[in-house]
Amino acid sequence: EIVLTQSPATLSLSPGERATLSCRASQSVSSYLAWYQQKPGQAPRLLIYDASNRATGIPARFSGSGSGTDFTLTISSLEPEDFAVYYCQQRSNWRYTFGQGTKLEIK
């Protein structure tokens, strides 16, 4: 099973600042990594797929990068609505795994 490890667990920043979230895979997932945003009481929402492609309707301030085992989600300038929990996810060999999440909170 591929294990995804996200860091940091919690990130405290202010609106307007840049956020950098990390996801590391225990073995290569090529570029087949997705990022999701989850707000309280809501289902996760797809932000990024194939490591760097924004999903439909996702603002340009969200970007993803990486391949193999190391991936990054960057939010260039935080808006108030961006404070949420972010998960990375991969699907390979007929199994899903998720990272444990990074909580992005207002400083």
Next chain:
Amino acid sequence: QVQLQESGPGLVKPSQTLSLTCTVSGGSISSGGYYWSWIRQHPGKGLEWIGYIYYSGSTYYNPSLKSRVTISVDTSKNQFSLKLSSVTAADTAVYYCARDGGDGYPIDYWGQGTLVTVSS
């Protein structure tokens, strides 16, 4: 626009079987090309994949839950279902149904989720 909606009891007694159904609208399960999943989230915790099914009936389960899980599909109703047997309080969670395109593809649609509490 594809929509998924979970339904089922919100309270299940310990040792009983949890049963949920996901109704899909805006797209046909039988058209193929997608996998239909169950994912759960324990209160305040991360996401755990339970398993998924293809329209043909092929299933894949999380090995940690495999002995207790059954996922089935009813293409005539455009629904798929989850049964989780011998539940305990540790199975209390929000259960989501979702869709993805297979290995390498993301989960592009999610249901809103339904909280299932296991308690006597």
